[in-house]
């Protein structure tokens with residue numbers, strides 16, 4: 001007997017299969033579907049529209065276009081809601097809820113009768129959550145992103161969320177921009193629907209989804225408001241029907257080789273540090289580890305080709321016009337595994353073979369032989385401060401600060417940072433290292449994007465633009481500076497970072513890939529480490545009990561392919 005399709009899949013358990021199907025069809029008929037429609041394969045559409053997610057404002061339009069594509073290809077499209085994570089609307093931080101959305105996505109794909117699923121996401125945590133959930137459910141799945149915002153003009157300057165948000169805020173803090181001007185800028189940063197306009201986390205994750213082969217070619221960088229975005233949605237709907245027929249599940253697409261391709265792309269686009277966490281978590285769902293030593297090896301052998309903010313002058317709309325991620329992949333061809341299968345059933349090599357002769361704007365996408373930077377954007381550091389590793393986005397940092405020792409100025413929490421960073425009496429000099437503790441995955445703040453510590457007010461006003469900053473927190477993909485992140489193990493779990501005190505000497509050497517505490521180990525061991533209070537109920541308790549460190553992608557231990565603990 002052939003496998004059931006469409007509504008006949010995964011029947012509700014009453015102990016009578018025929019009754020369950022009869023009942024399901026009768027209820028489905030109440031939605032006005034004909035028997036012929038109800039007999040077709042079903043394509044689920046994970047619908048993440050939310051009034052709390054500006055980046056997903058056009059999701060309803062995209063869902064309609066996906067439906068059009070599904071219907072034209074002969075299947076029944078049924079959308080279903082999942083949690084949506086709007087980056088700036090969540091407390092304490094969106095990362096805390098990525099795993100909850102991944103669970104929601106996984107369980108709804110598995111529980112509802114569908115032959116394939118279209119994942120409509122966009123904002124930073126939604127695409128990784130959807131890919132994690134789909135990888136675990138292992139039903140044929142295809143990603144569609146909402147696409148980036150367009151830039152907007154302000155007094156003759158082009159602005160786009162959110163590198164320009166940070167640049168203007170730093171200038172406001174330094175007294176270079178007035179209150180009236182910053183209020184005007186606030187209204188000019190995010191003027192269309194879509195995800196952040198630079199190579200932040202959302203754009204990086206869209207690029208990674210295309211590089212992994214989980215998305216249609218050429219669709220990562222199409223602006224949210226471009227008509228091509230709707231055509232991409234329609235094509236994605238059609239592709240989902242073909243995918244269901246082929247029964248091509250994520251475990252055949254997300255493999256060690258395609259993950260390596262995605263890492264290459266992450267490095268070549270100068271992508272977000274957050275994306276490394278997310279790719280690690282996605283890979284972990286299919287049993288693939290990404291050791292940080294592998295990241296370093298790939299980073300040393302993968303040049304930066306894409307010249308976008310936060311490291312360059314351009315925006316995502318420029319990358320789209322310049323040839324998109326397809327052009328980047330074609331440049332990287334000699335470094336990629338071309339045999340990886342993609343959602344369309346073709347190999348990556350076949351996909352890239354079709355792009356010869358397409359225009360590429362070399363101001364935005366450099367050729368492999370003339371890269372922007374000879375090495376990748378990210379580097380992992382190890383040492384007595386971070387035995388499990390830490391990350392530096394060297395492409396967005398000041399190389400003049402890479403080889404040095406500095407005195408630690410320690411903030412014990414986000415609250416302590418907020419209370420003291422602008423205190424005129426703060427004992428701090430430009431050559432010091434600013435350190436933030438208790439902002440890692442096991443802390444109550446759940447690893448917020450707080451690693452981009454502000455330059456202390458008195459130094460900012462004196463013209464200091466960058467300092468070495470170290471924490472167990474994350475940093476927005478739209479931010480820049482000499483910022484060492486994801487220190488592992490984190491302070492709240494008792495890592496060496498917790499034992500650091502103001503005045504201790506730290507040593508950073510990017511050349512040697514090291515970050516060390518220059519304090520006797522015996523002296524460090526004597527210092528007490530406070531244990532944060534554990535939440536007693538609800539999702540916060542599940543999070544606290546199951547969260548893994550940054551080197552495991554901050555996934556939950558019980559959700560990895562091989563559950564841990």
Ligand code: FES
Pocket residue numbers: 055086087088122123124194195196200202
């Ligand atoms: Fe959604 Fe930046 S806030 S992508």
